[in-house]
Amino acid sequence: MSWLDIGALEEIPQRGARVVKTVHGCVAVFRTGDDQVFAVDDRCPHNGGPLSEGIVHGHAVTCPLHNWVFSLETGLAQGADDGAVSTYPARVEGGRILLDAARLIRGAAA
Amino acid sequence: MKQKLVIIGAGMASGRVLEHVLAQAPEGWDITLFNAEPRGNYNRIMLSPVLSGEKTYTEIVTHDDDFYAQHNITCRFGEAVVRIDREAKVVQSNKGSASYDKLLIATGSAPFIIPVAGKDLPGVITYRDMDDTQAMIDASGNPGGKAVVIGGGLLGLEAAAGLRLRGMDVTVIHLMGHLMERQLDPAAGYLLQKDLEARGLRVHCKGATKAILGKDRVEAVLLEDGTTYPADLVCMAVGIRPETRIATDAALEVARGVVVNDQMVTSDPDILAVGECVEHDSQLFGLVAPLYDQAKVVAATLLGQDAAFQPVQTATKLKVTGVDLFSAGDFADSDGREDIVFRDPARGVYKRLVIENDRLIGAVMYGDTGDGSWFFGLIKDGTDIAPMRDTLIFGPAYQGGTSADPLAAVAALPPEAEICGCNGICKGTIVAAIEGGATTLGEIKAQTKASASCGTCTGLVEQVLASALGDAFEKPAAQPICGCTDLTHEDVRRLIKARELKSMPAVMQELGWKTSCGCHVCRPALNFYLLADWPLDYTDDAQSRFVNERNHANIQKDGTYSVVPRMWGGMTNPRELRAIADAAEKYDVPAVKVTGGQRVDLLGVKKEHLPHIWADLNAAGLVSGHAYSKGLRTVKTCVGTDFCRFGTQDSTGLGIKLEQRLWGSWTPHKVKLAVSGCPRNCAEATCKDVGIVCVDSGYEIGVGGAAGMDLKEVERLAKVASEQEAIDLTVAFVQLYREHAKYLDRPYKWLAKVGLDWVKAQVVEDLENRAALIARFDLSQSVYQRDPWAERATPQAQAEFAALADLTREAAE
Numbered sequence: 001m002s003w004l005d006i007g008a009l010e011e012i013p014q015r016g017a018r019v020v021k022t023v024h025g026c027v028a029v030f031r032t033g034d035d036q037v038f039a040v041d042d043r044c045p046h047n048g049g050p051l052s053e054g055i056v057h058g059h060a061v062t063c064p065l066h067n068w069v070f071s072l073e074t075g076l077a078q079g080a081d082d083g084a085v086s087t088y089p090a091r092v093e094g095g096r097i098l099l100d101a102a103r104l105i106r107g108a109a110a
Numbered sequence: 111m112k113q114k115l116v117i118i119g120a121g122m123a124s125g126r127v128l129e130h131v132l133a134q135a136p137e138g139w140d141i142t143l144f145n146a147e148p149r150g151n152y153n154r155i156m157l158s159p160v161l162s163g164e165k166t167y168t169e170i171v172t173h174d175d176d177f178y179a180q181h182n183i184t185c186r187f188g189e190a191v192v193r194i195d196r197e198a199k200v201v202q203s204n205k206g207s208a209s210y211d212k213l214l215i216a217t218g219s220a221p222f223i224i225p226v227a228g229k230d231l232p233g234v235i236t237y238r239d240m241d242d243t244q245a246m247i248d249a250s251g252n253p254g255g256k257a258v259v260i261g262g263g264l265l266g267l268e269a270a271a272g273l274r275l276r277g278m279d280v281t282v283i284h285l286m287g288h289l290m291e292r293q294l295d296p297a298a299g300y301l302l303q304k305d306l307e308a309r310g311l312r313v314h315c316k317g318a319t320k321a322i323l324g325k326d327r328v329e330a331v332l333l334e335d336g337t338t339y340p341a342d343l344v345c346m347a348v349g350i351r352p353e354t355r356i357a358t359d360a361a362l363e364v365a366r367g368v369v370v371n372d373q374m375v376t377s378d379p380d381i382l383a384v385g386e387c388v389e390h391d392s393q394l395f396g397l398v399a400p401l402y403d404q405a406k407v408v409a410a411t412l413l414g415q416d417a418a419f420q421p422v423q424t425a426t427k428l429k430v431t432g433v434d435l436f437s438a439g440d441f442a443d444s445d446g447r448e449d450i451v452f453r454d455p456a457r458g459v460y461k462r463l464v465i466e467n468d469r470l471i472g473a474v475m476y477g478d479t480g481d482g483s484w485f486f487g488l489i490k491d492g493t494d495i496a497p498m499r500d501t502l503i504f505g506p507a508y509q510g511g512t513s514a515d516p517l518a519a520v521a522a523l524p525p526e527a528e529i530c531g532c533n534g535i536c537k538g539t540i541v542a543a544i545e546g547g548a549t550t551l552g553e554i555k556a557q558t559k560a561s562a563s564c565g566t567c568t569g570l571v572e573q574v575l576a577s578a579l580g581d582a583f584e585k586p587a588a589q590p591i592c593g594c595t596d597l598t599h600e601d602v603r604r605l606i607k608a609r610e611l612k613s614m615p616a617v618m619q620e621l622g623w624k625t626s627c628g629c630h631v632c633r634p635a636l637n638f639y640l641l642a643d644w645p646l647d648y649t650d651d652a653q654s655r656f657v658n659e660r661n662h663a664n665i666q667k668d669g670t671y672s673v674v675p676r677m678w679g680g681m682t683n684p685r686e687l688r689a690i691a692d693a694a695e696k697y698d699v700p701a702v703k704v705t706g707g708q709r710v711d712l713l714g715v716k717k718e719h720l721p722h723i724w725a726d727l728n729a730a731g732l733v734s735g736h737a738y739s740k741g742l743r744t745v746k747t748c749v750g751t752d753f754c755r756f757g758t759q760d761s762t763g764l765g766i767k768l769e770q771r772l773w774g775s776w777t778p779h780k781v782k783l784a785v786s787g788c789p790r791n792c793a794e795a796t797c798k799d800v801g802i803v804c805v806d807s808g809y810e811i812g813v814g815g816a817a818g819m820d821l822k823e824v825e826r827l828a829k830v831a832s833e834q835e836a837i838d839l840t841v842a843f844v845q846l847y848r849e850h851a852k853y854l855d856r857p858y859k860w861l862a863k864v865g866l867d868w869v870k871a872q873v874v875e876d877l878e879n880r881a882a883l884i885a886r887f888d889l890s891q892s893v894y895q896r897d898p899w900a901e902r903a904t905p906q907a908q909a910e911f912a913a914l915a916d917l918t919r920e921a922a923e
Contacts (some may be wrong), residue, residue, distance in 0.1 A: 004917075006914060006915040006917075007914045011914060012914070013652070013653055014653065015627065015653040015654075016652075016653045018910075018913070018914035019913045019914060020913060020914055020915045020916075020917060021913045021915070021917060021918050022917045022918065023917070023918050026913070029914060032627075033626060033627045034626075048668070048669070049669065050665075050669040053657040053660075053661070053665060054630070054657070055629075055633060055634070055654070055655075055656065056627070056653065057625065057627040057630060057633065058625060058626060058627050058629075062629070062630035064656065064657040064665055065665070065667065067562070067630065069630075079556050080556060080557050080559050081559075104917060105917075
């Protein structure tokens, strides 16, 4: 696995997210309250809402458009909703955020 | 050969006779129609709206020249019949004569004139026909004219109200202790008097007219008790009696009226009578419904058919716009009669039912007459009301036997019935969830999404639960905030204050939150409660705000945003408009829309452009309109004294001042204000959270209106004389709302929970508390009243709105 450095942890607000643009669309990179990072497609399977704009709680995010809740670990929709977002391997090292380069370039389809 | 029918009088009964006869035998009669008035048939009942200016005479004509021409009716209008020669079967008028085969007397009523000195002075009129009405209209043309109406019955009050609407100073003199004593009892009469006085009429009951004073024309009315009322016009509306003179002169049988039998025939077999001039079975008639029944019988008799007149119960409605009064039947007190009375003085509602032998014989409603016709039906049908006696007064909606099943309606819904409109959830889905083990609203929400969006269907979902589970369903008294806690919003608000909890970790720790970070429901609520209670100590947490408030723009369905600059009080200028237009072009904004809040919306702006478009708009002096916030949205205005010919105060000026004071404040839910320049209320202030209607003497402040998912009129908080006080009360009200309401409760919902009286006590009556509220609001504003656009015009903010990394360029490389 080759890891891509996409920025400093501090550039993402705690319980927030920033976006990484790729040829396949945007990837939302989340920083949770306990300083872990997760990356998922920035596109809710319901109606395409930007998950990066949702409220982050625990290891989950709520889509700002219609309140679907997703686990950041598995990408699965919670509760009564059915659906999932693709996840991308992500980690923090030395205060830097690293994402799996190959997956980012290949996109979710691979 | 055609028979000759002569009709004396072209009133409403006679008009109806014409219609019936012509409908059944259009060629059967040679009809001559006499009328003392110089006009044809018209709707006399509608003279009151003509007097008040709400209708024109032309609109109330029932039969016009075309009608008469079409049916070859010989019209002799302005010709009074003075004699009937029964032998020769000829009538004589002041201009000629006419012979008849059948004669119909329809001379109506003569108004009673009280025999006091001065009754013949110019300016004293009765209220019977169009000429009287025109005289009153003409008299009202003189500014400052004073009118005295003698007679506080149905007709007198209609005359008084009409004259008042025409701008006259009106006094009503009534002999009896309360108005309309034939229809109303003292309590209802009192309510009516209060209502009329609120419209500017003067009412003097227990007033007996002694004389009408004046030299060449009327100047004043003198009462027995010595009171004098100056008058330019005196209208006598003290009663009517049948006009029977020509019948008496012709030696027909006349008692109080022209006596007729069931076929409407007088003591002369070739002469019939109809209408107000008639006496049948010792009864006289003054309301139109029985007259129409009589007209039917007259036509039948003329055509040789069998028919009999049987008087039925009639109801009356006072035709004064805005006064809701209905009465029917008999209210005289007597042994063996009982009353059921319903009173709601605060709402001005009074209802009285008179019952005799388990039958409803009389009903009067004031202020809420919706059920009038149902009660009237019970009177007419003579229904035995004993089974519904205890709920009778509440009207048809509340009848249903001893224990109506409130859940029956919900139980009867089919499975396909849609319960939750936002999410399209039908009853069957909810029932399936219940059968699968869900027993609470929360579980239904989580499993089916029913009631998970706007929440309007919550009551219905609970009913489905109750109907399915019966006693096993426990509707909780209050819902906890969310799954993270068992506490309600009210509990948490109280505890934040009482235990001085000044941060989110403190709240979650001290109050035993079940999760580490809360959730998307409780975090925004806590963020608000904390900043409202501790403006100086608590730091606002952007990550606990919904996206719109975090990004200071409304997110749209495709992830773009809308940008709405503030337009204070709805006012703008060319420079601002140019800046908005330039921004729309520069950033390729797909749509530009004018909002209901009286400003302009730029829709479809990309997130990374937001800080830049804001900087451009800031440069032109524009700031954020907070169109996305749980805060002050707008203060709508209509133009007041600046331009409008009806403006009583500077409504736009006040609106701008309010907006400048309140903008930037965070509130439990969005707050929308409006200021109207006069009671025409062009700014629609009466459905706002705070709505001010300017009047000549000051400002009427209403609160708790709604025009969204619910529609509700404001409740009156106070009427004040000065603009400053209007501002003070508004600010104090908003602060009280900020400190006490549940997050996401609009002011009208909060008001329903705490009650207007409590709010008035805090804000209107307790001046010290009002000042303290204002001080706390200003303190909060010292922290929060700042333009979020200007704050984000920094390179750092611009970077934050852009992507963290852009790999598309790398890929291209």
